[in-house]
Amino acid sequence: MAYEKESKVILDAIGGKENIEEMGHCATRLRLSLKDESIVDEKTLNDLDVVKGTFSTADQYQIIIGSGTVNQVYAQIDQLTGGASQSEEKSETTEKKEKKKGNPLQRFVKMLSDIFVPIIPAIVAGGLLMGLNNIFTAKGIFAEGQSLVDMYPHFAQFANMINIFASAPFALLPILIGFSAAKRFGGNAFLGAALGAIMVHPDLMNGYTYPAALADGDPIPKWEFLGLSIAQVGYQGQVLPILVSSYILATLERGLRRIIPTVLDNLLTPLFAIFITSFVTFLFVGPLTRTMGYWLTDGLTFLYEAGGAIGGFIFGLFYAPIVITGMHHSFIAIETSLIAEQAKTGGSFIFPIAAMSNMAQGGAALAAFMLIKQNKKLKGVASAAGVSAVLGITEPAMFGVNLKLRYPFIGAMVGSALGAAYVSFFQVKATALGAAGIPGVISIAPGSWTHYIIGMCIAFVMSIVVTLVLSKRKKYQNAEEL
Numbered sequence: 001m002a003y004e005k006e007s008k009v010i011l012d013a014i015g016g017k018e019n020i021e022e023m024g025h026c027a028t029r030l031r032l033s034l035k036d037e038s039i040v041d042e043k044t045l046n047d048l049d050v051v052k053g054t055f056s057t058a059d060q061y062q063i064i065i066g067s068g069t070v071n072q073v074y075a076q077i078d079q080l081t082g083g084a085s086q087s088e089e090k091s092e093t094t095e096k097k098e099k100k101k102g103n104p105l106q107r108f109v110k111m112l113s114d115i116f117v118p119i120i121p122a123i124v125a126g127g128l129l130m131g132l133n134n135i136f137t138a139k140g141i142f143a144e145g146q147s148l149v150d151m152y153p154h155f156a157q158f159a160n161m162i163n164i165f166a167s168a169p170f171a172l173l174p175i176l177i178g179f180s181a182a183k184r185f186g187g188n189a190f191l192g193a194a195l196g197a198i199m200v201h202p203d204l205m206n207g208y209t210y211p212a213a214l215a216d217g218d219p220i221p222k223w224e225f226l227g228l229s230i231a232q233v234g235y236q237g238q239v240l241p242i243l244v245s246s247y248i249l250a251t252l253e254r255g256l257r258r259i260i261p262t263v264l265d266n267l268l269t270p271l272f273a274i275f276i277t278s279f280v281t282f283l284f285v286g287p288l289t290r291t292m293g294y295w296l297t298d299g300l301t302f303l304y305e306a307g308g309a310i311g312g313f314i315f316g317l318f319y320a321p322i323v324i325t326g327m328h329h330s331f332i333a334i335e336t337s338l339i340a341e342q343a344k345t346g347g348s349f350i351f352p353i354a355a356m357s358n359m360a361q362g363g364a365a366l367a368a369f370m371l372i373k374q375n376k377k378l379k380g381v382a383s384a385a386g387v388s389a390v391l392g393i394t395e396p397a398m399f400g401v402n403l404k405l406r407y408p409f410i411g412a413m414v415g416s417a418l419g420a421a422y423v424s425f426f427q428v429k430a431t432a433l434g435a436a437g438i439p440g441v442i443s444i445a446p447g448s449w450t451h452y453i454i455g456m457c458i459a460f461v462m463s464i465v466v467t468l469v470l471s472k473r474k475k476y477q478n479a480e481e482l
Contacts, residue, residue, distance in 0.1 A: 312424020419459025
């Protein structure tokens with residue numbers, strides 16, 4: 001099987017099955033919670049062609065392998081460990097240890113990462129389809145004042161079908177988040193999905209039309225009984241309400257399982273957990289968190305628009321260091337909200353800045369490729385990682401090359417800041433999620449495509465220039481890797 005030999009070497013180098021507490025992977029990295037990181041043989045790992053680099057952050061040891069390949073290596077290691085590395089039923093000792101790991105902010109970011117990383121493929125698929133729909137329906141791309149559908153009406157039904165495919169993951173987002181969040185909080189994932197489905201039930205007033213109806217003074221349907229008046233409003237595209245409700249659901253479910261007799265557990269626990277959580281959600285948790293979500297997205301949009309180029313420069317400068325800490329995973333929740341509410345927000349401003357950072361990391365890695373003379377493996381990694389970064393997968397470039405050599409990382413930060421300042425000045429926003437790089441152009445509002453492309457060019461070219469300039473400094477000229 002593919003990568004069987006390499007997987008065995010990796011497993012031995014990290015201390016074997018016995019040293020693994022938990023194992024998972026993202027698009028490019030193996031993510032390991034190890035009992036003892038000090039016994040990891042990093043030299044053996046870094047000597048493997050399949051390994052692009054290693055690093056440790058937030059009590060997680062991560063091995064950079066690359067898009068596609070990481071899935072195969074993970075499957076091999078999972079098979080070698082008998083699946084014990086990620087058993088869903090964790091011991092109480094392990095759970096207590098995990099709760100103590102890191103500071104509160106790190107634990108919060110890890111929680112969001114655990115919830116949102118598994119649903120990224122669905123969000124990205126919807127986002128890319130939304131970008132494709134933009135090509136068909138946006139006016140002015142192919143002809144002045146006309147869309148492709150206007151020019152060729154026979155494409156209309158096909159575009160409509162794509163629009164339904166694209167909008168489904170966002171409209172039904174609470175189902176995806178409910179499944180993932182309930183599982184993360186220790187509850188039944190399918191109860192979480194059921195809760196999400198209740199919150200987007202078609203008989204409820206659509207959550208997308210609710211703000212406009214409220215502003216226009218239109219009647220809002222309500223349940224009225226026992227002196228209560230509960231709005232019959234759905235939560236399409238909402239993030240915060242389902243997150244909080246899933247936590248309540250999982251906590252309530254665990255509590256009920258302790259007190260309900262085993263013989264009645266499978267019957268009564270799901271019944272009471274879903275009914276009580278749903279009632280509480282529509283009564284006050286949902287309306288409160290919906291309002292908080294509006295405040296958050298409105299506040300962030302205001303800061304972005306008021307900050308202009310200066311705000312974009314600062315965000316772009318520090319975006320890569322934020323990625324190192326893993327805190328960028330918390331942005332997924334914000335971006336999803338911004339895009340789901342794009343009628344108000346105009347879309348996500350985070351995506352274009354992330355794309356500038358990725359382009360800059362790619363440029364810096366390719367500059368390193370031009371400079372590296374002696375280390376053939378690193379030179380090969382730099383070329384492949386540079387191309388990967390401009391296509392939206394940045395970890396091999398960032399961790400495998402730029403951070404190792406230091407000065408390319410500085411060059412990438414500068415390039416990212418300049419590109420981000422440019423796109424922020426022209427208020428470039430994404431109307432969908434996708435690969436934050438060259439392919440990401442279809443995720444951008446069509447009217448901003450030109451500024452997005454110019455911003456990418458600025459980030460890419462300036463990162464190369466700054467990296468080449470820094471390489472002339474004496475402190476970097478004799479780097480061991482060159």
